[in-house]
Amino acid sequence: MSAVTQTLTEVAPGYRAGRTLPLRVEALRQWRRRRTLVMAGVLAALPFVMIIAFAVGGGRDGGRGGGDGRITLIDTATASGANFAATCLFVSAGFLLVVPVALFCGDTVASEASWSSLRYLLASPVPRARLLWSKLVVALGFSLAAMVLLPVVALAAGTAAYGWGPLKLPTGGSLPAADTVPRLALVVAFVFVSQLVTAGLAFWLSTRTDAPLGAVGGAVGLTIVGNVLDAVTALGSWREFLPAHWQFAWADALQPQLEWGGMVKGTAVSVAYALVLFALAFRGFARKDIVS
Numbered sequence: 001m002s003a004v005t006q007t008l009t010e011v012a013p014g015y016r017a018g019r020t021l022p023l024r025v026e027a028l029r030q031w032r033r034r035r036t037l038v039m040a041g042v043l044a045a046l047p048f049v050m051i052i053a054f055a056v057g058g059g060r061d062g063g064r065g066g067g068d069g070r071i072t073l074i075d076t077a078t079a080s081g082a083n084f085a086a087t088c089l090f091v092s093a094g095f096l097l098v099v100p101v102a103l104f105c106g107d108t109v110a111s112e113a114s115w116s117s118l119r120y121l122l123a124s125p126v127p128r129a130r131l132l133w134s135k136l137v138v139a140l141g142f143s144l145a146a147m148v149l150l151p152v153v154a155l156a157a158g159t160a161a162y163g164w165g166p167l168k169l170p171t172g173g174s175l176p177a178a179d180t181v182p183r184l185a186l187v188v189a190f191v192f193v194s195q196l197v198t199a200g201l202a203f204w205l206s207t208r209t210d211a212p213l214g215a216v217g218g219a220v221g222l223t224i225v226g227n228v229l230d231a232v233t234a235l236g237s238w239r240e241f242l243p244a245h246w247q248f249a250w251a252d253a254l255q256p257q258l259e260w261g262g263m264v265k266g267t268a269v270s271v272a273y274a275l276v277l278f279a280l281a282f283r284g285f286a287r288k289d290i291v292s
Contacts (some may be wrong), residue, residue, distance in 0.1 A: 084158025
C-alpha cells in the first residue's frame, strides 16, 4: 500500500481504490469528445456513400465478375443486404477500421497528458493501474462499438436498397438468410480480435508520449508497415507471424462449410502480440513521472 493510499485510508475510512474512476464516468467523458462523434458519423455514412456509388456506377448486376470471369465480393455487393454488409466490411477492414481503434486507444492517455490533467486524476487519487485499466476497457469498448456500427448500418441500408435474402458467395452457392447474421457477427468478432494488435500498440504509445497524434499516427503507420511486409512473398512462412497476414481470414466464415483454421491462427497471433503490448503499457506507466 502506497503512502498516499495509506494516509487516505486513515483520514477517509470510506475510501476504496476500486471505486475510483468508474467505467461509466470514463465512458461518458470519452463519448462527449468531438472525435468520437465524428468517427461515428464517418462510419455510419460509409454504407450510404457506397450505395450512391453503386447506383451511379450501375453496379446492380448481381455479380457479373471482372474481365477474367471471376466473381468477387464486390461483384455480389448488390445481391442482398447481407452481401452489401459483407462488402462494407471487406473494403474497410484493411484500413478504415484501423483508424477508430488507433484513435480511441492512442488518444485516451496521451490527450490527458497533453492537457496536464493526468496529475489531477491521480491526485483524486486514482491508482495508476485503475486509471489505465478504466481507459483501456473504455477504449476497447468504443473500438468494438465502431466495428459493430458499420455492419449494422450497412445491413439495414443494404436491406432497404437491395432487399433481404441469402448471402451470395463469390465462390459459388449461397448461405441461407437465417445464417447470415450469425456469420457476419463472427466476422465482426474476428476483425475486432485481429485489431487488438493495433489497439495494444496505440495504447502503449499513448502511455509513452503526451502527443495524441504521435500515438495514433504511430500505431496506424506501424500497422501499414505490417501490411507491406506481409506483401513481401520472399519472407515465406515468416509472414505467418505477422498479424496482417491473417486480417482477412474472416473470409473463411463466409463459406458454405465454416472453416476455423485461419481464424484460430490469426487470433492466437493477435492476442499474443496484444498481451505483450498491454503489459508494456502498464509496466511503463507505473514508473512514469506524471508531473514532469
